[in-house]
Amino acid sequence: MTAAETSLARTGFEALWAAKHERVRGREPSWLLQARENAWALFAERGFPTRADEDWRSTNVAAIANTAYATPSRSLDAKAVQAACASVAVPGSVRVVLVNGRFEPSASDLGAPQHGLTIESLSAVLASGPETLRGHLASQRSTVNAFSALNAALFEDGLRLRVSGRVAIERPIHVIHVTTGPGAFALHPRLVVEVGNGCELELIESFVGAAGVGTAFTNVVQDVRIDDAATLRHVRIVEDAVTAQHVGMTRAAVAKDGRYASVAITRGGALVRNDLYVTLDAPGASCALDGLYALDGSQHADQHTTIEHAAPHCSSTELYRGIVDGKSRGVFYGRIIVRHGALKTSAEQENNNLVLSNEALVDSTPQLEIFADDVQCRHGSTIGQIDEAQTYYLRSRGIGADEARRS
Amino acid sequence: MTTLLQIKNLKANAAGKQILKGIDLEVNAGEVHAIMGPNGSGKSTLAGVLTGREGYEITDGSVLYQGKDLLALSPEERAREGVFLAFQYPVEIPGISNMFFLRAALNAIRKHRGQEELDAVDFMALVKKKLEVVHIKEDLLKRPVNAGFSGGEKKRNEIFQMAVLEPTLCLLDETDSGLDIDALRIVADGVNAMRSPERAMVLVTHYERLLEYVNPDRVHVLAHGRIVKSGDRELARELEKKGYGWIEQAAKTGATA
Numbered sequence: 001m002t003a004a005e006t007s008l009a010r011t012g013f014e015a016l017w018a019a020k021h022e023r024v025r026g027r028e029p030s031w032l033l034q035a036r037e038n039a040w041a042l043f044a045e046r047g048f049p050t051r052a053d054e055d056w057r058s059t060n061v062a063a064i065a066n067t068a069y070a071t072p073s074r075s076l077d078a079k080a081v082q083a084a085c086a087s088v089a090v091p092g093s094v095r096v097v098l099v100n101g102r103f104e105p106s107a108s109d110l111g112a113p114q115h116g117l118t119i120e121s122l123s124a125v126l127a128s129g130p131e132t133l134r135g136h137l138a139s140q141r142s143t144v145n146a147f148s149a150l151n152a153a154l155f156e157d158g159l160r161l162r163v164s165g166r167v168a169i170e171r172p173i174h175v176i177h178v179t180t181g182p183g184a185f186a187l188h189p190r191l192v193v194e195v196g197n198g199c200e201l202e203l204i205e206s207f208v209g210a211a212g213v214g215t216a217f218t219n220v221v222q223d224v225r226i227d228d229a230a231t232l233r234h235v236r237i238v239e240d241a242v243t244a245q246h247v248g249m250t251r252a253a254v255a256k257d258g259r260y261a262s263v264a265i266t267r268g269g270a271l272v273r274n275d276l277y278v279t280l281d282a283p284g285a286s287c288a289l290d291g292l293y294a295l296d297g298s299q300h301a302d303q304h305t306t307i308e309h310a311a312p313h314c315s316s317t318e319l320y321r322g323i324v325d326g327k328s329r330g331v332f333y334g335r336i337i338v339r340h341g342a343l344k345t346s347a348e349q350e351n352n353n354l355v356l357s358n359e360a361l362v363d364s365t366p367q368l369e370i371f372a373d374d375v376q377c378r379h380g381s382t383i384g385q386i387d388e389a390q391t392y393y394l395r396s397r398g399i400g401a402d403e404a405r406r407s
Numbered sequence: 408m409t410t411l412l413q414i415k416n417l418k419a420n421a422a423g424k425q426i427l428k429g430i431d432l433e434v435n436a437g438e439v440h441a442i443m444g445p446n447g448s449g450k451s452t453l454a455g456v457l458t459g460r461e462g463y464e465i466t467d468g469s470v471l472y473q474g475k476d477l478l479a480l481s482p483e484e485r486a487r488e489g490v491f492l493a494f495q496y497p498v499e500i501p502g503i504s505n506m507f508f509l510r511a512a513l514n515a516i517r518k519h520r521g522q523e524e525l526d527a528v529d530f531m532a533l534v535k536k537k538l539e540v541v542h543i544k545e546d547l548l549k550r551p552v553n554a555g556f557s558g559g560e561k562k563r564n565e566i567f568q569m570a571v572l573e574p575t576l577c578l579l580d581e582t583d584s585g586l587d588i589d590a591l592r593i594v595a596d597g598v599n600a601m602r603s604p605e606r607a608m609v610l611v612t613h614y615e616r617l618l619e620y621v622n623p624d625r626v627h628v629l630a631h632g633r634i635v636k637s638g639d640r641e642l643a644r645e646l647e648k649k650g651y652g653w654i655e656q657a658a659k660t661g662a663t664a
Binding site for chain 2: 393394395396398400
């Protein structure tokens, strides 16, 4: 991408920003307006990343940079949304639906209130008590690249989930992000998740396109805070339409003895980039990051993960597996940073890939940066192809050729 | 008696070289046949051709299975129709658990027969019964298919799969090779437990010792790509005593018994 193209691309968002700025000025508290302006300034200065950018070496976002997006449609095709939700339904869960980035009560099923759990739309919190979001939104902790800056400047709505009072929430929360409507449009949903001391929560997020959806660009940011001895199990499933573009930034901070267990599954979308940045902030904090990407056609999916061991006696495990077919491309970049003084760190990372066609590609970059002594770290990466003997063995047991190749 | 398998004048090449030079064989339901022969006689090629392994060129002859042209079917179709091969060298498949693999296989076969697919609970109940037959520990099910299994475990796993899939025609390709006497007994017990009037078995073997435990109805000797001699159990004992030399000699001179 040339510099001229980049600046051209920015103008599409400039109009959106100007309109947004007009709408929120005077309505939102000044600290939030300031945060939005700062974020926009950061985006305007940097522009969309190019492949010269080390962090974006393997992922070309020109398709996003060169598209003129509209704001998403507000009219709701209730049937299409319902069908999309039904296709990903998780039985027994609390269902929270966001349509084109906005909380949609009519499609949601919150059920009976669960003690200790609060589910609110971000716009409702901004209307009633924005100060409680200041810590998340003003700190810009999650604003680390052009996309998260764009989200911070333009976000409309999203969710805040809070658990407090040392409770374990029994029913999982299933957040379904549905995109619907024609044409090219961009949405910037934002999630704030706070799991208080000693609490437990399971959060499942599905990203799905309703039938007939155009080119939806989902640019989501998630701020996750896990307090002392709290646990969050966080499942994210990208099943977007084949035309979709999806960029996600998940920033999780884990306090003393807290645990973050993440499962990231990518099956859909034309262009997917997910950044997951976990900080283990105090002794006893741990995380387990698991991922699966199964790609076909001309899909491109990039998983970038960083685990920062900032305190001693923390442990992390990471296992990402990828299957690429057709002309698809899977990228795994896993970075583990062990900060000075983070003694007795234990970190294990593995990435295994299966390449099913000659034209599919995988880039796998595990990276360890260790600044502390007395740590145990291990990482590894494999890229393999299925061999004929294995395929024949599966087929000789009645498993079809195509299925054998995929299983 | 129903004829399950009818092989007529089967000729096949591998890498341009003729391996099978006209095999004739008929196996009826309820029978156990043993095919014996020296190394390189074409035993494994015959097993491979019957199950549709790639790399063979069939130049002549026909194979009917339950009256159908077996050679026209893909490997998976043959399996779904009830043909099973216990491999001489079972393949390791890291990344797929034995359990997942076997359930997928069983459900593919059940689906083909118009039966309902089994869920994990029903499947587990079925599997537990079969495990006892081959003395396999349950934790083996959770491990990746054959990965890190001992030679004996691999062979027992083949018999275990056979017990779960309940095929109509069982081909065992040198399942007895490389087994100690205890493992051999377990394999033989598994084979015996599966003998039934509807099912036929063809045991391909180099040695006679498996036949001490599994009493075959017919014994054939394969040499230089042809069945050169057929007989009953006594033929195997004779081979054990005299070796293959005398039969190979006879095959070379073109005399068939």
